[in-house]
Amino acid sequence: MGSSFEPSLIVESIPKLLSYLHITIEILALSVGLGLLLGILIAMPRLYHIPILKEIVTVYISFIRGTPILIQLFLVFYGLPVVVGLFGIDITRMDPFYFVIVTYTLSNAAAFSEIFRGAITSVDYGQTEAAYSIGLTPLQNFYRIVFPQAFRVAFPNIANASISSLKDTSLAFSIGVMDMMGRGETLISATMHAVEIYISLAIIYYVIVLIFERLFKWIERYLNRYLVKDELSL
Template identity: 90%
Template sequence: MGNFFEPSLIFESIPKLLSYLHITLEILVLSVGIGLFLGILVAMPKLYHIPILKEIVTVYISFIRGTPILIQLFLVFYGLPVVVGLFGVDITRMDPFYFVIITYTLSNTANFAELFRGAITSVDYGQTEAAYSVGLSPWQNFYRIVFPQAFRVAFPNIANASISSLKDTSLAFSIGVMDMMGRGETLITATTHAIEIYISLSIIYYVIVLIFEHGFKWIERYLNRYLVKDEYSM
């Protein structure tokens, strides 16, 4: 069936789609927040050359960075119940939302681990030697000297990865999660006006990305407030 293009449907659909924005943001915030924490931990075996763990982490990061997020989503959704089922645990009825969180957390963890590894190695080792010379422990040196500088270096890439993850959340509907994209698909089925719904979705995602970009730029300027101000005053 052919349908005439109806511009009014674009604006009518936006409020309906926005009512599911919180699901999209929950996926993003949880997966990025947990991924940041786990990313630091996963980076440690490669930074400190811990036997066996280093090899496991290397394979994990390589696999995640070398496969599409959609395939990872299906592997977790269909594969995780099989794996835990071997131990007598049944999660086949678990809400698909949690499979999405697990998938995106695993993906973000791998990406953030590499970002942190590169940022940490960029910190001058002379500062670590100076920290030890004044009696700081390795842990104190890490969280007081190394990590603050490494986080500042990694932040622009963390911001880009987070925005990319926001756009990737649009795939969550493929396993039945009713986020904005999932709601959009139901509207397409009900109205048979796909192009108008997709335009509405593109507008929403674009505006959200712009808001995130401006927010991240403000945070970056704050993190670099003690550096040369002229560089960040523009």
Template identity: 55%
Template sequence: MGKSFDIGLILDFIPKLLGYVHVTFLILAGAILIGIVIGFLVALPRLYRIPVLAQIAAVYVSFIRGTPILIQLFLIYYGLPELLKLVSIDISQWSSMFFVIVTYGLSIGGLFSEVIRAAVTSVERGQTEAAYSIGMSPFVAFIRIVLPQSFAIALPNLANLIIAYMKDTSLAFSIGVMDMTGRGQTLGTTTSHFLEVYISLAVIYYLVCILLESIFSRMEKRVSRYERKFG
């Protein structure tokens, strides 16, 4: 049982927890960078129906969608070092942060690929055919015609995924990463005021979500202004 509720402690805990918010953003930023690369690598074989690779990509996405992020985290943290030992590479002493970022990057990449694939296929095929007719190569047509439109279409779903994974970074403490949630656990243990700690964490995560939502809302208005102009 914890001690009697003390609302004043919430104001005391919030600054202490905010001192670890940079860890959350570091995990999220690293995972997004990895996820974008993986997202395109996984989406392209399925978009262009490349034999074998398309099937492998589909299985990968299905696995990511069908397993909890916490299980994925444990599989990477405990399984990747054992797998690499087979080729005489020892990463067992590497920082837990590395395994967290890799796990979240792989997970985000699988879901990003689905968003990218849906957005690209929603762009009218006639536009790319028109681009080919005036001498554009497939790569140039994709960069100049398809990508800007598909990004505007995909952005709301990408924003939702990023915000969801930002909240899921709270699981990083389960393998020893001292983020806000990990710091909250230690504060709760040392003070026995767990409720105040969790209220403080809820306030911080909520405010960060509002900040991200505001940023993405501005981005959506900016990238979709062509629709307002020509719609």
């Protein structure tokens, strides 16, 4: 590596890295958004005890929980073209960005579905009975009565999972995505100074995480605005 430590490089490279911040945020937003939708879907078989599907979902969640995100990235990167190839579609030249979105969505969905499952089972069944008694359909009951209450319970955990997902996006560069981290790698080969670049990357990630934490705290307070003080202290 380079000769000595140059602190000025830390400051100089921050704006260069920040110009790629939007890619990191795009990866995060897409994979969290899609992951939430898929996560709710995946939670259903276990909540409604649908045979076979329930077992498949359990294995899927166990696999995602059991393997590092880096391995999942490689599996999707090398495996998805093979799977899609069975249907005669060639995606080997697809932008790695999409492979990253698929991987992080699949990974987030597994985490979110477990969070949702816990939150939905925390809603008293009396609520569902009351909804049925006034004539709501099961679907109405789910999205008008149970889900809003469950979401409040699930939110802090979803926030934490999203923040750790943000940190995981730093591995996307390993399959060739040009995000903040990927830009950092090119800066390192250009300047021959690794430590300085990684320190500026760490500072940027830290600040973003702090901002997200503040934002999520604020949303959490908003979601809990109907609660009486007493219940909040629980």
